[in-house]
Amino acid sequence: MKKELKNISKYLSFILRHKPETIGLELNANGWAAIDDLITKTTSMSLTKELIQLVVENNDKQRFAIDSSNKLIRAHQGHSIGIDLNLKPIEPPKYLFHGTAECFERSILINGLNKQKRHHVHLTESKAIAKSTAQRHGKAILFKISSQKMHQCGYQFYQTTNSVWLVNEVPAKFMLKII
Numbered sequence: 723m724k725k726e727l728k729n730i731s732k733y734l735s736f737i738l739r740h741k742p743e744t745i746g747l748e749l750n751a752n753g754w755a756a757i758d759d760l761i762t763k764t765t766s767m768s769l770t771k772e773l774i775q776l777v778v779e780n781n782d783k784q785r786f787a788i789d790s791s792n793k794l795i796r797a798h799q800g801h802s803i804g805i806d807l808n809l810k811p812i813e814p815p816k817y818l819f820h821g822t823a824e825c826f827e828r829s830i831l832i833n834g835l836n837k838q839k840r841h842h843v844h845l846t847e848s849k850a851i852a853k854s855t856a857q858r859h860g861k862a863i864l865f866k867i868s869s870q871k872m873h874q875c876g877y878q879f880y881q882t883t884n885s886v887w888l889v890n891e892v893p894a895k896f897m898l899k900i901i
Contacts, residue, residue: 730777733767734786738797753805754794783851784884798882802839809880809888814869818845818887820897821856824863827899835865835892842880842888845869849900868896 737760742749745763749755761769774795778786788795799807820835820843835843845867846852856862872892873879880888 727777727780730767730773731781734777735797738795739801740803749805751806752808753796753801754789755796757793757795760795787883798884799844799886799888801841809882811878812881814873814879814887815847816870818847818867818869819849819852820845820865820867821852821862823856823860825860827863831894834894834897837890842890843892845887845889864900865897866900867892872896
């Protein structure tokens with residue numbers, strides 16, 4: 723069952739964050755999709771409302787949300803498609819962290835962190851979460867981000883309901899490699 727939930731989570735990430743059109747699913751402007759449509763249009767696996775609910779409740783990074791009506795689902799962040807998460811800028815803590823694979827270190831130290839094809843750069847208050855994220859892609863390195871200084875320089879930060887911090891970019895001068 724654990725493997726099945728992981729596969730469903732990966733599938734939901736792909737569909738809700740990147741390619742809803744592959745199954746003909748429509749997301750509204752804020753990234754919400756009808757759960758019934760998601761179930762009906764998914765032919766590669768058998769989805770039920772109960773399985774989707776299990777994935778949402780048990781996802782280690784709380785990547786998804788179901789609305790209060792229990793009829794809509796969306797990903798909290800990480801989209802490469804045009805949606806508006808309707809987040810308001812807020813003041814970040816003094817420091818945030820970003821984990822990545824060692825192979826990206828040189829480029830990051832020169833160019834900073836850029837959102838690439840996604841809407842934002844993802845940061846966390848937790849070194850452990852940053853390290854866990856980084857280890858998926860190879861040997862982990864962590865950067866400590868002077869987020870408060872960035873904020874004072876005019877950079878806008880957003881926080882999702884699952885506590886991921888978002889910013890458009892992190893210039894290298896605000897970063898310190900810690901691992």
